[in-house]
Each structure stands twice: as C-alpha cells, then as structure tokens.
Amino acid sequence: MIARPMQFCSICQKAPATIVLMDLNGGSVSSQQHLCSPCAENLGVVQPKAGPVKMSPELLEDLLGAVQSKTARGRRDPACPGCGLTMQQFKNTGRLGCPRCYESFRDDLVPLLRRVHESSQHRGRLPGGTQPVTGAPVQDLVDLRKRLDDAVRGEHYEAAAQLRDELRQAEKGSGSSES
C-alpha cells in the first residue's frame, strides 16, 4: 500500500515495471531488475496469466488457421442458413449466430472444440430425459473414429497412428462387434 515512485521496465524502457526480479545472496538482495509483465513473460520469469478462454480474433485465427486454407482452396465463405452468419464473421467476433451454426459450420467447429476442450463430444446431461453418455464405450468409439478420420484427412499421420491404436484398444475393451 506504500506508493513508490514509478519505475520503468529496464528492458523495453517504455512500460511501467510491475515485477521486480531480485537475486538473493546470503539473505540480502544482491541485484534487482525492474520489468514490465510482457518483458517478464518473454524472459520466461513469469507465466502469462490465463483467465477463462475468451475468443479473440487472434486466438481464432490461430485455431482456425487450417480451416482458412481449406476455405481458400475450395469453398467460398459459407453462411449459416439459420441466421446468415458467415465463417468470416464468426472468426471476427468469436461468437456464433444461432443454434444452427453448430451444424452449418460443424466441420470447422469440431477441430476448434477439440483444441479448446480436448473433446468434441458432449457427455453431460441433456433435456427430455435423454441419458447422458457418461463414458459410454460406444460413444468413445464414435469419437475416436471421428478423430482418426480427421487426422487422416488432415494428414497428421503420427496422431492418426496413435488414434488407430487407441481405437483398437477401445474396441477390444468394449467387446464391440462393430467393424
């Protein structure tokens, strides 16, 4: 609570320093460096703070990078028939336009959901007495197959090989007769 004169970051000399890096030598401070948080993060002294994931255009650009090249190759910027929102608009705002967008943009959303949630299959409760699919082996198999399919199509062969092994293991475990 004691106000100190403002120090500027000793690296960029521009931003106010919010972090003091002290070297301790036998209990006393032998040297100290004042840093702003971006420079401290660059040095690896502190880890960037993470709040709940907020969809920023930059994050989406990163997550959907692969989607963009696919779009450029074949498809035009498609619009959701439910609300008219286009993929580009979604990428700008990070927000979908209506429930139907999930179907309209399914192919682009599935990889994005996997990056964010490490899954693209709901396992919680649903309305109308629909049973949650908690750890249901069949659901796992469906999920694994979809992921394997995506990996092969995306030419991620290492990931595909691992998923193939997981799938074999899961098929054995569940005693599934599905081919």
Place this chain on the structure above:
Amino acid sequence: MSKKRRGEPPPEFHTGEWLKGSGADAEIAICTRVRLARNLDGFHFAPVQEPNQARELTDFIVQRLQQPGLPENLVVVELQNLEELERTVLVERHLISRDLANSKKARSVAINQDESVALMVNEEDHLRMQVFQSGLSTEAAWKRAEAFDEALMQRLPLAWSEEFGFLTSCPTNTGTGMRLSVMLHLPGLVWADEILKATNTAQKIHLAVRGLYGEGSKALGDFYQVSNQVTLGRTEQQLQSDVQLAVSRIVQWEREVRDALLRGSSRPRTLDRVHRALGTLERAQILSSEEALGCLSALRFGVHHGLVDGFDIPSLNKALLLSQPAHLQRFTQERLDPEERDQRRAKLLREVLGCEP
C-alpha cells in the same frame, strides 16, 4: 414468481449469499458459484440479434419464468428501467455481469430473495443462470443449479444437440455450459510469494485463475476466483469433483502457508501487516477502493487468526461490499466524484467497523 418490479431499487442492505461467511472452509473459500449458459431454439444469438428480437426474447423468457412451479421465487428486474448506479450495485453483488449492465438491448435479471439465484436474460447467451452457495460447496451448488435447470427445460425450448450438448454463442462454453467457480481469499499465498506457483499449478490442470475485484487479471485484496476452463467432453459431476478437489488442495496450501506465517521469525512481520492495515483503516482520511480492499484483506486474516480483537466477520464482509464505488454511493445516498468517494470511503469504513478513534 412474485410481482414484477419495474425500476425499483434492489432490496436494502444485506451482503447476499456470497458474503454470508458460512459453509465449509468459509474463511478461505468465500463462495461457490455455478453458472449455466442456455439458449433458446428459434432465436438468434446476441451477435446477429435485432432490437425487436431482443425485446421479444426477453419478454418470452420472463413470461415463462413467471409460470408457477419454479424451485425458487424470483423477482424480475428490467434493467432498462434501472439507473446506471443501481445496475452497478447489481454488478458489485455479482448478480449480473458488467456486459449485461452496460448492454443497450432489452434485458432482465431474475433474482431470488436471498440473492443465491440470479438468472440473466439476454446476456451473451439467452439465459445465464447463477447459483451461489456460501463456502466451498460445489456439490450442493450444482444440485441446486440442476434442479433449477430441470425446471427451465420444462418451460423453455432449449437449444441442444446430442453431439455438442447445450449450444452457446461462444464455443468455449458449449456442452455442459457450466462454469463452476470458487471465490478464494488467499492472503497467505500472496504474502508468502507462493501465489504464482499456486495459480500456475491450477492452470496446468485446466483451471482458470483470476482476480475477483478489479479489471483484467490484477487481483485486488488477495481475492481470487478459480474456475473450470473446459465445459465439453466431461459430465457436470466430473467437472464438479475436479474443481472441488483442486480447490480443496489450494485451501490446504493456504492453511499451511498461514501456519508458517504465524510462527517463529515470520510472526512479527505478519502481525505488522495486520496492525498496519488496521492503523490505516482507523486513521486514513482518503482511501481508494484498492487500498481499502488490501487493508480489509489483512484485517480479515488478522481477525480470523485472533491477532486483533473487537471485529466480527459480518461487519468486515459488509465493509468489503461497501468499499466498492456503487455501494458506497448508494449506501450514503450521495453522488460523489472519485476524490470525494475516497474521503467518504475512509469515513464510512470507520463507522462500519466501529473503529472511530
């Protein structure tokens, strides 16, 4: 559902569920909150919503909420009819988000009597339900939210799919639509310089950590909020037990650090911190909300560990709430500029804490 109020101010002073100070581990885990995001089939999400759709949607949801049979009695507050100060009071009480308060569209909030349930209508999602439970109580909070959700499912056409669960405007919320957060008071970890280690550990297991007060990531007054980041691919029970387990470990860590701060050579410095904070609260003539939160945090620690006498936790909780700008102005019935606010805050806190020297 009781009568609909239009433009009336929110009820007179009480701290609400989240500052009740009861429940498991309440000296560290102040409050548990479950937030469920739900949307309606047949209506556009916020980004492409026209003003007349916003009105239609809000009226439709409010009308359905007024049908009998909800697990709680709710009072509907039309936010368009509230003054900015009153809306900010609701933000400071965690009942609505800042985005909902500042939105220009038709929107409402439905709140129960003890402020332990709040439903935001037409926020980023059509409905955002919040259930608050004092202390670290993820299971009880989830059970209440689930019962409420069940009632909503029966009266509203919710948007969902078997594959993606509850469909939300932002894909980061889809699936369960559930964000479970615990508000933590962690002065021990902050003073012992272990807070970064604790937050990094939490982040590694997909929990988000941020400050409870203030903008951005800066945590004022050593108050933090820990919540699940992932909402899809896990059941509500899994998410709940993950958060419960992780937060119990943080609570345990905070306890161990506090023990160390109260022992041996660390004790004098800890006592000094607490008494300096008390000195400031007793004597300062100008107090910013940031400084007030810092001092109240230290005093809360001191009172809990018997380092200072003559204060009780309820008045401290009241002081915490009244330190915030909108509450301060509402309580004193004065419109104040920031400089006047800081003076008024210093005086008010002395009165509330009963430490007029």
